[in-house]
Amino acid sequence: MLICHCNIITEREIEQTIIALLDQDPWQLIVPAKIYHSMQKRGRCCGCFPNVVETIIRVTENYHARSEATGVDVVSHLDRVRGLRIQYGSRTHEGRKSDHRAA
Template sequence: MLVCSCNYITDREIRDVINVLLDEDCWQLIVPAKVYHAMQKRGRCCGCFPNVVDLIIRTTEDYHAARHSTEADLIDYMSRLKQLHEENRRADIERRQKSNRAA
């Protein structure tokens, strides 16, 4: 399946690069920019990045499941991502503008 129409990158190519990166260091943080850099490409419109993030999550989970990593070692990426978004949203809500401050 074609994931990035700007660079003509398929999901298979992305999964292969993710697996190579995981073979180098199975606990590293992989982001779309790192995947594109490894392929010597760059995001043009970056509309494919959400799909690449989904591929990274699924491929990483499959990689660790195939390597029989213990449950204690596995990280639930989606729950951590939701927690990060919630913390950032709370910080935005609590932030006040200078015009609303007293004194």
């Protein structure tokens, strides 16, 4: 599935980049800008960032579910990430209407 129309980036490419970053440091905080920097791209309109965040959460949860980390560590880390999403207003989707999202 195509996630970023500006840079022609697929969901699979983003997932592979997230896994590569998690292999380097499993407990780092991964944000869309870090993924784009790792792919040597840059966000242009940034309309894809909400979808990228959802992909980050899904891939990170799956990665840690397969790892040797204890369940308490994983839940604590993911709760902090979700708390940051709520704190910094991911519900607003950069001020766009809910019907604006392409995916």
